[in-house]
Amino acid sequence: MATVAVPIERENYLNKEYGVASWLFTTDHKRIALLYLLSITFFFFIGGFFALLIRLELLTPAGDLVQADTYNKLFTMHGQVMVFFFLIPAVPAVLGNFLIPLMIGAKDLAFPRINLLSWYLYIIGGLFMMYTIVNGGVDTGWTFYTPLSTQFLDTHVVAAALAIFIAGFSSILTGLNFIVTIHRMRAPGMTWSRLPLFVWANYATAIIQVLGTPVLAITLMLVALERIFRLGIFNPQMGGDPLLFQHLFWFYSHPAVYIMILPGMGVVSEIVTCFTRKRIFGYRFMAVALIAIAVLGFLVWAHHMFIAGISLYSALAFSLLSYFVAVPSAIKVFNWTATMYKGSVSFDTPMLYALGFIGLFTMGGLTGLFLAALGIDVHVTDTYFVIAHFHYIMVGGMVIAYLAGIHFWWPKISGRMYPEFWGKLAAMIIFVGFNLTFFPQFVLGYMGMPRRYWQYSPEFQVLNVLSTAGATILAVGYVLPMVYLLWSMRYGKLADANPWDAAGLEWTTSSPPTTFNFDETPVVTWEAYNYDELDAPKEVPLER
Amino acid sequence: MSQHIVSAKLYISVWAALICLTVATAAVSYLELGPFNIVLALTIATCKMLLVALFFMGLKYISDRMTIVVIVAGLFWLGILVVLGMSDYVSRAWY
């Protein structure tokens, strides 16, 4: 189609209606996905801006760029914005919203209006967060620990808590929508065992969103009430226990990290199979592993509290449970590797990102095991070791998986191809920049540099300078896709329905799809990832 | 999906049972039973909860297994928070 001089534009979800109102009041899951895409990209750059300021401050051992209190605000806002306004919604609200109905053969999600409400709530939460930022930010750390947050600060803690509360509600509604959709709206023949793993991943994520986020909601409410009315629930002077806050907070926030990673794992499964031209190794284990991570993830939260004052026996139990939760993750890494074995691997941009994910997630996950060991944790907790660990998973893992998915499905979303050279270049810049930023931090943490400190001992400077250099490279890597993806919407090569020859119902629709997705409800008679059938020599046209 | 239509009489009987249980739990609170006060009070509360859930919320007549799974999961998850959380508090005094 790229060679036709004047392509006749078929009606699709993008050109069906024009005008701001048609976007702001849409109930089409694909348009809502794009609304989320714009919003989370905005917050990604806000969070990234704070990160750059942090790294600039840390170029020198002295605290010379900003004041200590300001530095506290920088790392707090970086964490809150990145976690709650970028990572938690990223894959589910953008790719999940767009793809799940397409992948299961449905016309939309179960509750389209609630989907729109989810986005409105996200925006309202975002406005509260912008209000907080504009009014000086919060300096509690993203973790809001009491009694610091409830008694000793005069920053806008309540506004930040409300922002996250509202965004959390958005997350709950998305999860609810996905659960009902996946249960009730699958096309005929699309049984659970034929579902793409991306759908399974979002389903497991939705379980966590629905069961965990409400506890965060009540916790933030209690913090707000305590601040406003000086109640004393978390105040030691009144007999309150600050650890009660931490138990409640981490009951959500640990599973939250699985909200952030599971969808990325789903993306990787889709990409690895497509660019290896093979069925996934161990489909059943992969699906069960996703659910196992979601469930086991709820049993480990106090590993964030090992040195906070919980009982030793409790710590032992949580340490053991934390080892268990690594097992299903490891199974997934083994199975992706086994999928690639003797496969026909091609290194397009999505595959580069997916391979990056597998390596970096493995490193992040293994260092999590270091932290789960009580003896090591006492030494490295609250140091840069922890920071490196979770950035390997969230940035090396999740953000890279998100970019992988955006590139893989870009033709479907926009009807255009991104420029492959720039895609590969950006992927490699991001990989190099990421490792340069965060690998030194493992060493720094092991050497004893504490986290959340705005000045540090001079012997840490070299590694910090390397880390900041890496951050600059990483920033360039992130800006590149912004630029060329936007460029491609106007000048990119027009994409046909299935430019990757991928399996999956979403690729049977046009690029971009029509508003109602399918002209006829598909009837599924084939297994997921049937690449052996798709790639078989075609003597007879295959039924799709 | 509950297409099953229950008789008004059954609903009123359930309501009467709920009122009786409320009176009972209020009356029993006047007795001095030590730790059993709370056990009894929560047992009665659970009976009331079951009556409301089974009859007023229609769980007795639901044929859909998924709904039951959802409810059990919700209660189980609350159990995780309470049991694992309390295990910290209870075991702090052990050493």
Added chain:
Amino acid sequence: MSDSPTVVATHNPDLQHHFSSMEQQQDASMLGMWVFLITEIMFFGGMFFGYMVYRFYYYAAWLEGSQHMDFWWGTINTVVLLCSSLTMVLAVRSTQLNRRKSTVVFLLVTILFGLAFLGIKAIEYHGHWTEHQFPGLNWSWPGPYSSQVALFFSFYWAMTGFHALHMVIGIGLVLFIAYHAWKGKYSALYFNPVENVGLYWHFVDIVWIYLYPLLYLIGHKKG
């Protein structure tokens, strides 16, 4: 499978376009409501956990605080909510039987019971306020364990406060349903919004069924 529902003459006007049948729509709607209710279990559950922690630590203070609850108002309120649950379920039943008028009447009576509950809570709250039993803002406790009893009252105000907020939302929902029922929107063929609001209402009732013994009936009554 109906892909162009507008062609079929007998297509239910309440069928939303992305569903293929009323049955699918109703199943989805009901499952969605139950999933929402378990999020509410976890929301209130956080407070129940906190309550449990401090009851474990400060039983004497919990006992003391509970003695200062208004036993009679609390018991009456429990009965009021149970009555409202009855009228709510009878309203759903009336819709299933196509009885528009009795549906509206039952829903309005449910609202009245709900308002009665809130009125009684207002009386209780006013009483606690004048007795200086609001921690932080308005606290004065003559007896022992003052700060620990304050913790009890913190949980009292938070738990009953969030419960009352859910009652207010519930009354709003029932009002919305009552209006549409009066307009003739619901029938035996399409009643799941009424059913779903009923589920919400019963859930809020169940929360109170647990709050009542936990707050009002701790230990035995002294005299």
